Amino acid sequence: MAGERIPLVGYLVLEPQPHxxxxxxxxxxxxxxxxxxxxxxxxxxxxxPAPIATTGHLRAFSIVHRADPGVRVPFVSAIxxxxxxxxxxANLVEVSPDPxxxxxxxxxxxxxxxxGIDSEGTECIAFAFAPVAA
Amino acid sequence: MxxxxxxxxxxxxxxxxxxxxxxxxxxxxxxxxxxxxxxxxVNDLDVLACGSLFSANAGVGQQLLGQIxxxxxxxxxxxxxxxxxxxxxxxxxxxxxxxxxxxxMAVGVEKMGKxxxxxxxxxxxxxxxxxxxxxxxxxxxxxxxILGTKTMxxxxxxxxxxxxxxxxxxxxxQFARIAHxxxxxxxxxxxxxxxxKFSLAEIKAAPMMxxxxxxxxxxxxxxxxxxxxxxxxxxxxxxxxxxxxxxxKISASVLTSDPYVEGGQVxxxxxxxxxxxxxAAYEQAGVGPEDLDLVELHDCFASAELIHYDNLRxxxxxxxxxxxxxxxxxxxxxVPVNVSGGLISKGHPIGATGVANIYEIxxxxxxxxxxxxxxxxxxxxxxxIGLGSSCGVHILERSAA
Ligand SMILES: [Zn+2]
Numbered sequence: 200m201a202g203e204r205i206p207l208v209g210y211l212v213l214e215p216q217p218h219x220x221x222x223x224x225x226x227x228x229x230x231x232x233x234x235x236x237x238x239x240x241x242x243x244x245x246x247x248p249a250p251i252a253t254t255g256h257l258r259a260f261s262i263v264h265r266a267d268p269g270v271r272v273p274f275v276s277a278i279x280x281x282x283x284x285x286x287x288x289a290n291l292v293e294v295s296p297d298p299x300x301x302x303x304x305x306x307x308x309x310x311x312x313x314x315g316i317d318s319e320g321t322e323c324i325a326f327a328f329a330p331v332a333a
Numbered sequence: 334m335x336x337x338x339x340x341x342x343x344x345x346x347x348x349x350x351x352x353x354x355x356x357x358x359x360x361x362x363x364x365x366x367x368x369x370x371x372x373x374x375v376n377d378l379d380v381l382a383c384g385s386l387f388s389a390n391a392g393v394g395q396q397l398l399g400q401i402x403x404x405x406x407x408x409x410x411x412x413x414x415x416x417x418x419x420x421x422x423x424x425x426x427x428x429x430x431x432x433x434x435x436x437x438m439a440v441g442v443e444k445m446g447k448x449x450x451x452x453x454x455x456x457x458x459x460x461x462x463x464x465x466x467x468x469x470x471x472x473x474x475x476x477x478x479i480l481g482t483k484t485m486x487x488x489x490x491x492x493x494x495x496x497x498x499x500x501x502x503x504x505x506x507q508f509a510r511i512a513h514x515x516x517x518x519x520x521x522x523x524x525x526x527x528x529x530k531f532s533l534a535e536i537k538a539a540p541m542m543x544x545x546x547x548x549x550x551x552x553x554x555x556x557x558x559x560x561x562x563x564x565x566x567x568x569x570x571x572x573x574x575x576x577x578x579x580x581x582k583i584s585a586s587v588l589t590s591d592p593y594v595e596g597g598q599v600x601x602x603x604x605x606x607x608x609x610x611x612x613a614a615y616e617q618a619g620v621g622p623e624d625l626d627l628v629e630l631h632d633c634f635a636s637a638e639l640i641h642y643d644n645l646r647x648x649x650x651x652x653x654x655x656x657x658x659x660x661x662x663x664x665x666x667x668v669p670v671n672v673s674g675g676l677i678s679k680g681h682p683i684g685a686t687g688v689a690n691i692y693e694i695x696x697x698x699x700x701x702x703x704x705x706x707x708x709x710x711x712x713x714x715x716x717x718i719g720l721g722s723s724c725g726v727h728i729l730e731r732s733a734a
Binding site: 205206207208209210229230231232233234239240257258259260261262263264265266267269270271272273274276277278280284285286287288289290298303304314315317318319321323325326327 | 463464466472473479480481486494495498505540545599
């Protein structure tokens with residue numbers, strides 16, 4: 200099965216273009232990335248998949264220097280608000296991980312990259328956000 | 334008219350490393366101290382609420398009464414993240430309000446040692462041999478450090494930076510100043526884990542944990558306990574004049590959880606539930622933020638304290654940066670905040686924290702806080718927040734007698 204790819208999380212869709220997909224409540228439109236029992240906003244029981252915009256802006260960040268063993272530091276943890284108003288957390292990449300390299304409000308776009316390969320040769324693909332070139 | 338509830342006695346251990354004392358030693362020291370302080374005995378208690386987070390399944394309340402008096406009363410062992418202690422206080426208070434008890438004790442205790450970094454994601458997830466989606470997010474491996482952070486310094490760092498995104502005048506300097514204040518305050522508190530003053534330059538140059546929080550802007554882990562004996566107004570009237578004079582009124586007691594907000598699934602919203610709790614508490618007590626003589630709030634990180642100035646309505650909306658810059662929350666300022674040293678310097682043995690905040694406020698309202706006394710304090714507010722999330726707010730008032 201060499202050459203297969205699998206997304207890091209179920210809400211990342213790789214084809215045809217990488218994007219995130221949420222479970223959207225059919226009554227109140229609240230969006231969730233996890234498996235749902237019901238809607239945490241209104242209690243609704245019906246959901247439909249909703250594709251999430253792949254661009255947005257940096258709403259908040261932290262530059263993490265201490266983490267569990269196996270986690271590479273420093274990295275920039277980013278809270279992004281997409282242009283369709285959905286909040287997403289991921290690393291911010293293609294920036295220098297210091298306060299001068301990261302600017303609140305900066306426009307960002309979704310990117311994907313490999314983060315490991317399993318014993319059957321399947322590649323795990325993660326997402327991150329990167330600055331939009333000016 | 335609901336029954337009034339008062340703090341009759343209160344005590345805490347020193348916070349820090351207690352290698353020779355176990356959980357029950359710490360709980361006993363605080364509980365016996367609170368009983369002695371209130372001039373009552375374990376036989377006077379109708380209910381015990383015992384809060385301990387990391388030993389939540391150990392029957393700590395039973396172990397405690399096993400040592401200090403096995404009277405057969407109802408025991409409620411409670412756990413509610415960093416709001417565990419405040420929840421124990423509320424359980425004791427609700428037992429009295431319900432009419433089932435006239436005197437109840439709340440104890441909070443924790444023995445953490447050097448636990449290292451706390452995170453809200455499970456530890457020790459190993460790399461899989463074959464990738465297989467699992468869990469609610471269908472993840473095939475640990476996402477920590479790939480999809481951002483769930484470590485506490487980072488989560489609260491992000492909360493502070495979001496405030497900086499939305500409001501002017503907030504940055505690294507303001508967060509550093511908060512840590513400066515709390516470390517400075519702790520030099521007057523003999524029960525604090527640390528009692529050392531640091532310069533702004535030292536705070537900013539300390540090892541970075543998760544920007545904007547350096548090591549000196551983060552609370553330490555530690556051991557400690559605190560206790561409070563609560564009594565109904567009716568029973569208090571049967572006690573001595575000195576017990577009545579030292580009693581402190583609980584004018585408001587509120588516990589909220591986080592309502593749904595967009596984005597809460599990726600970054601916990603610690604603001605809305607705090608605002609809801611504060612507003613309800615001011616309403617219950619019939620006081621406003623301008624009436625407060627001191628505040629103990631949940632500064633697990635400097636970035637957390639800053640946003641709670643706004644959430645607790647201590648500053649103008651959006652004005653938390655100006656508030657710390659003006660010196661208002663220093664002990665000689667207009668609204669002294671965390672004169673105990675706060676979690677950053679007094680320490681944060683999780684289960685004990687929400688009771689210790691109430692100990693601190695009550696001690697000032699009794700004019701018994703020694704070198705760190707806020708002169709003439711009459712009204713104070715204690716706030717805690719446990720991620721996940723629960724927020725406890727109590728407003729205390731000095732006895733009119
Ligand atoms: Zn809904």
